[in-house]
Amino acid sequence: MFVTPAFAQAAGSAGASGGSALMQFLPLIFIFVIMYFLLIRPQQKKMKETRAMIEAIRRGDMVVTQGGIIGKVTHVKEDGSNEVEVEISQGVKVRVVKSSISQVVSKTEPAASAN
CATH class of the missing domain: 1.20.5 (Single alpha-helices involved in coiled-coils or other helix-helix interfaces)
Structure with missing residues (x-):
């Protein structure tokens, strides 16, 4: 119902x-x-x-890694390994994977071309 x-x-x-x-x-x-x-x-x-x-990272840039290490890029490997060499102190260089770089503190100016 x-x-x-x-x-x-x-x-x-x-x-x-x-x-x-x-x-x-x-x-x-x-x-x-x-x-x-x-x-x-x-x-x-x-x-x-x-x-x-x-x-855009190149030689001479000051970078900060995700671990908090501040250093200057001394060499950028172009062989497809995605690594850069960072000098964290005088004579102390470490290899760092590009993706672990969190910030570029200061950029260097590109070298002027000699014409």
Whole structure:
């Protein structure tokens, strides 16, 4: 006796569910758009800037590694090994993977070309 009115109400509203389905997903779409602009896009921009900074490292730059070591780049290996040689003290040189460099403190000016 109580079951039939419930089925009757559900059957009556089934025809109007097409528009409400979009309205149910609208808040999820809105949240994703906000997440994209607040989290994903700035992170991608930062990764792009970091990648460009690492690729632009050259001899004479003062760098900071992720371990906090500050040193001067003395040699950049171009053989595809992604390593640089960093002098952390007079006569003390260490090999560092480029991706472990977190910051370039000071950049050297490129040498003027002799024309």
